[in-house]
Amino acid sequence: MRTQVAIIGAGPAGLLLGQLLFKAGIDNVIVERQSGDYVLGRIRAGVLEQVTMDLLARADVNARARAEGLPHEGIELLFKGARHRIDMHGLTGGKQVTVYGQTEVTRDLMEARTAEGLTTIYSAANVSLHDFDSAKPRVRYEKDGQTHEIECDFIAGCDGYHGVSRASVPADAIQTYEKVYPFGWLGVLADVPPVSHELIYANTERGFALCSMRSATRSRYYVQVPTEERVENWSDEAFWNELRARLDPEARERLVTGPSLEKSIAPLRSFVAEPMRFGSLFLAGDAAHIVPPTGAKGLNLATADVGYLSRAFEIFYGEKSASALDRYSDLCLRRVWKAERFSWWFTSLMHRFPETGAFGQKIQEAELDYLVHSHAASTALAENYVGLPLEDF
8 A cells, every 4th residue: 555644543633634634635544553443432631722623623624523512711720618710711812722522523533534535444453664764664564364564655653652653763763751640530421510611620638629521411520549549449429429528619519420431540641752753754642742631731732743744744745845844843842841841830739749748738729829819820821721822834
């Protein structure tokens, strides 16, 4: 098989890249080691920045996100038993975010790709990347007992933190940075109305909690737990009781509970790999960077990467210039490190760190008090939360 761009990974990053390239007239094939049903079964984030919404519009897959997504103009910070609203819309000149589940983004992109008859190879085993240090890279995989090979101009590694793309890079060609946090998020998805129409981020002496949603009838809740905690130790009743204990009296009264549709514990880490280009191989999304979910940046960073990469390929094929491809890694990493900083800061502010004790809790509360009463500090939070615009090549 021959294509212009071979995309590894059929998550939202790979699918969005494929759709953007298709719209630009650039041939592409997606190779995914899991089945389509498995990909759709992943429960992930659901807060979309305007940049992500704009890219979905550019890819012509934004109709359902616009119709069913929930525009949010603010968030609430809960500390010392009281909530304080951050008016993102007012502080950023009218910007907002949209709550729309990553699973639904993936579904929309899958359906668009199927409708256009574009090639996606699911359940591809033993995927391997070859000769990406040359102008003739190749991708090999096994399916139905046979070995297949794709010849291409470029490979886009959109296959996540555990994927083959970054793992294929020689160790001496890549630098990684990582911070592992001493806690995780125990999350529950349930068909119950949200406790509030906006997200509530709670800092409490019992630990962090987040009240989020996927729709007006489906909620996503999280509580901070130690890294060694096991999901089997948490019944639905135990989860709801712990969440209730971390909320303010009004939210506690409004909380509607129900059976969990999904329950899992996500560890928190910060991770960056530099650079994001290796010859004809380009990394995008979780293959190159991970952020703790506190700042809602993971999916949005991935779509920003894809926005840069798709534009760079357009310039390469349309203008016969490699200048944008040469700038891809630097442009992405500038944005990545800003998001890493914000996510680290917000995580450090909202979570309970065992080693800091009561003193640390008081320092967090003092900073939160300053944050919600300072126009400058609130603006900085709002600007980072709604997301930075993409730079031009």
